[in-house]
Amino acid sequence: MARSPKSAGKGRKLSNFLCFAIYSANLAFGRAYKPLLDKVGLTYTQYIALVALSDEDEQTVGTLGEKLFLESNTLTPILKKLEQMALIKRHRDPADERQVRLSLTPAGRKLIEQDLGGSLREATGLGDDFAVVQKTVSRLRDNLLRATKADD
Amino acid sequence: MARSPKSAGKGRKLSNFLCFAIYSANLAFGRAYKPLLDKVGLTYTQYIALVALSDEDEQTVGTLGEKLFLESNTLTPILKKLEQMALIKRHRDPADERQVRLSLTPAGRKLIEQDLGGSLREATGLGDDFAVVQKTVSRLRDNLLRATKADD
DNA sequence: GGATTATAAATCGTATCCGATCTAATCGGA
DNA sequence: TCCGATTAGATCGGATACGATTTATAATCC
Structure with a gap:
């Protein structure tokens, strides 16, 4: 990644890397959310997925993935966990059995409406x-x- | 869309979450770096660690962790991999055998000086x-x- | 000096990410 | 209509993150 034009001597300074600022800010957000999410038994990614699911009912894994920039290899295990926690429902679309439709349960919606990260x-x-x-x-x-x- | 969303309700919009902007920007950086790092056989985190190590010789795992906001549980496996790739050296500090000192090898320094992400x-x-x-x-x-x- | 405490790193289990591959279902052209 | 191509999810293996624990060494207290 780009750095400032000056790199005297030995190494490149991490502080000049935008990618590192983003990387470490992401870690920081995860840690800031941790105590809040622990109270409701969610991980950071599970929470983000739940927020995205609150946007609209009956989304597919694919459309959810477009919103989250993730694919089924990452999402499927997370969604199964959320279903197991009774926060969402998963079911195959009868009109196209390849697709899985996702919806929040009342418990899931209630959890999201708490504005946990406010x-x-x-x-x-x-x-x-x-x-x-x-x-x-x-x-x-x-x-x-x-x-x-x-x-x- | 054939079916109409029954809830429509109150979802919080992901686009209003700063944490999601950071989260997804981090994914994007990882993907942008991927093709560049594949050429030299490094992962994104390994690269960041190597940059931090180029800052100074004989750092300990602990001081490196302070720079990267990570701890030994995450770093140790990464550092062992980098050593195995002959990009860094690890050795116990004779003055305090609890600590492990880290230094780039010439190959490691050479790799960093390429400005891979430029x-x-x-x-x-x-x-x-x-x-x-x-x-x-x-x-x-x-x-x-x-x-x-x-x-x- | 010996026991207790503190510290540094490593180890372990769980949960992401992600490339590669697999399976099942749908689509499409001859 | 049939069969190959495409598509949607799921599965698998490798590499992070991270809380909790473990091990080894050092520091401290009485």
Whole structure:
């Protein structure tokens, strides 16, 4: 990844790597959410998946994967776990037996409506920049994915 | 779509979650680096660890972990792999046998000096905002970790 | 000095990610 | 209509993350 133009001496400074800032910020978010999610028995990824599922009922694994930038190899085990916890329902679509439809159970919806991470907005220390950063990082992600897909 | 979503309700939009922007941007960086790192047989985390190790010779697992925000449970297997690839050396510190000292081999240093991710700066599409985003996200990370540690 | 405590790394079990592959179901062209 | 190609999920193996525990060494206290 790109670094600042200056690399005197021995190594490249980690602090100049945007990828490392993102990588470590992701770890930090996971740790910030941990105590909140432990209370309800969810992992970070399970929580994100549940939020995405709250967007719409009867999504397929594929469409959910497009939202989360993940595929069935990662999602299937997570979704089975969420079903096992009675937070979602999974069933094959009768109109196309290849697809699996996903919906929150009342328990799952109730859990999501608690706004579990609400207290974290302040912890980011971003103040009014919160929305700007969110948009900028999303744009960064989209640009990277587009560029990556482009030279396949 | 044949079926109409019965709930429509209150889902929280994933697009409003800063944590998801960071989470997915991290996935995107990993995928952008993948083809570059495959050429040299490194994984994303191994590469980040190697960059951190290029900063200084004779670091311990603990000090490396402070830079990477990781601990020995995660680092030890990665460092053993890097040693096995002859990119670093590991040895117990004679002055304190509890500690393991880490240094790049010439091959490891040579690999890092290639600036493998250089081509990705452009792919971020951030232009002159690159450095600003890098600093803002680092600050976000530090704030989150501080807040998380604070109410332990 | 010997026992207790603290520290550094390693180990172990669980849960992601991800490439590769597999299976089942659907589609499509001759 | 038939059969190969495509598609959607699921499965599998390797590599992180991470809490909890273990081992080995060092520091501290009485």
